[in-house]
Amino acid sequence: xxxxxxxxxxxxxxxxxxxxxxxxxxxxxxxxxxxxxxxxxxxxxxxxxxxxxxxxxxxxxxxxxxxxxxxxxxxxxxxxxxxxxxxxxxxxxxxxxxxxxxxxxxxxxxxxxxxxxxxxxxxxxx
Amino acid sequence: xxxxxxxxxxxxxxxxxxxxxxxxxxxxxxxxxxxxxxxxxxxxxxxxxxxxxxxxxxxxxxxxxxxxxxxxxxxxxxxxxxxxxxxxxxxxxxxxxxxxxxxxxxxx
Numbered sequence: 001x002x003x004x005x006x007x008x009x010x011x012x013x014x015x016x017x018x019x020x021x022x023x024x025x026x027x028x029x030x031x032x033x034x035x036x037x038x039x040x041x042x043x044x045x046x047x048x049x050x051x052x053x054x055x056x057x058x059x060x061x062x063x064x065x066x067x068x069x070x071x072x073x074x075x076x077x078x079x080x081x082x083x084x085x086x087x088x089x090x091x092x093x094x095x096x097x098x099x100x101x102x103x104x105x106x107x108x109x110x111x112x113x114x115x116x117x118x119x120x121x122x123x124x125x126x
Numbered sequence: 127x128x129x130x131x132x133x134x135x136x137x138x139x140x141x142x143x144x145x146x147x148x149x150x151x152x153x154x155x156x157x158x159x160x161x162x163x164x165x166x167x168x169x170x171x172x173x174x175x176x177x178x179x180x181x182x183x184x185x186x187x188x189x190x191x192x193x194x195x196x197x198x199x200x201x202x203x204x205x206x207x208x209x210x211x212x213x214x215x216x217x218x219x220x221x222x223x224x225x226x227x228x229x230x231x232x233x234x
Contacts, residue, residue, distance in 0.1 A: 037223075047162075047170065047213055047225040062222050063127070096169055105176035111217045112160045114181060116169035 002027040004097050004117035012091075012124050018084040022097030022117055029078045030055045035100035036080045037113060038071060040093040048093075052100055053080055087124045094119040128152055128219050130226035132212075138234040145201040147229045149192075149214035157193045158218035164228075165210045173212075174199065201231075209233055 008020035022036070029036065037052035051061035053071045061069050065084070073080040084091060098113040129152040139145050149159065157177035162170035172181045174190035177197055187202045201208055214226040 046228045047164075047215075049215075049223040049225060052223075060220050060222075098169075103175060103179070105179040106157065108176075110158060110160075110176040110179075111223075112172045112175035112181065113162075113170070114172045116171075119169055 002099060002115050004099065004115055006095060006097050006117045006120040008120060008122070010121055010123060012087055012122060013126050014088055014124055015086055018082070018087050018091060018122055018124070020082045020095055020097075020120065020122070021079050022081070024078045024080075024099075028075075029073065029080065030075050033102035033109075035060075035102075035111065036071075036073065037098045037100045038082045039096045039098060039113070040091075041096070041119075042090075042093045050082065050084075050095075089124050092122065092124045094121050127222055128155060128216055128224055130214055130216055130224050132214060132226040132229050134229060135227065136230040136232065138232055139204050140234045141204055141206055143204045143234075145204050145208075145231060147199045147212055147231075149197040149199070149226050151195045151197075151216055151218075154194045155216045155218035158216055159190070159192065159197050160215045160217060161188075161190055161199045162213045162215065163208075163210045164213065170213065175217075204231070 005023045012018045035052040038050040053059045068085045070083040096119045097117045099115040101114040131150045159177045161174040164170040178190045211228045211230045
C-alpha cells in the first residue's frame with residue numbers, strides 16, 4: 001500500500017526558503033490518476049491547501065501563496081517537493097503531503113486526498 | 127474564492143448518539159465536496175467524497191448528503207473512536223481546494 005513521508009528542515013529562518021520533500025513508497029508516483037498535494041496546518045488551527053502537481057508537471061496553487069510557492073516532481077526518485085520562499089512566522093505549521101485520488105461517482109470524476117503523510121513541523125524563527 | 131463554513135464549530139455528544147455536521151459553500155459547488163476526520167496529532171482521513179460516496183474502508187455509520195451549497199455529514203451511532211475534528215473541503219474550483227474551519231466532536 002502506498003505510503004508518504006515528508007522530510008526537510010524543522011527550522012527555517014525568516015526571509016529564507018522552506019524546502020520539503022515527500023517520498024512515495026509502495027507504488028509509483030507516475031502510475032494512476034493522481035495529483036500530489038501539499039497542505040499545512042498551524043498549531044491549533046484548520047487545514048490550508050497549498051497546491052498540487054500532476055506527474056506531467058501541471059500544477060495548481062493557492063492564490064494566496066502562489067507568488068511564493070513552487071511544487072515540483074522527480075519521478076526518478078518517486079518524490080515531489082515544496083518550496084516556499086520569503087517565509088515569515090505565519091508560515092510556521094505542520095506540513096502534510098497527500099495523494100489526491102481521482103474517483104468515479106455519479107458518472108463524473110472527483111478528487112479527494114486519500115493517502116497522507118504523517119506531517120512534519122516547520123518552525124520559522126531566527 | 128469559494129468560502130466554506132461549518133456548523134457547529136464544536137459539539138458534545140455521547141456514544142450511540144446520532145451526530146449531524148453542516149457545511150455550507152459561498153457559491154454552488156454541485157457535489158464536489160469531501161469530508162475528512164482528523165484526530166489529535168494525526169493526519170486527516172478521507173471519509174466521504176463527491177458529497178455522498180463513502181471512501182473505501184470507512185464504516186457505514188458515516189454518511190454524507192447535499193448538493194449546491196448545503197451539505198451534511200451524519201454519524202448514525204457515535205463510537206468512541208469517532209471523537210475527532212471533522213473538515214469539509216470543496217474540490218469544485220481547481221484554483222483552490224478550500225477547507226472548512228472544522229467541527230470538533232468531543233465527549234459529553
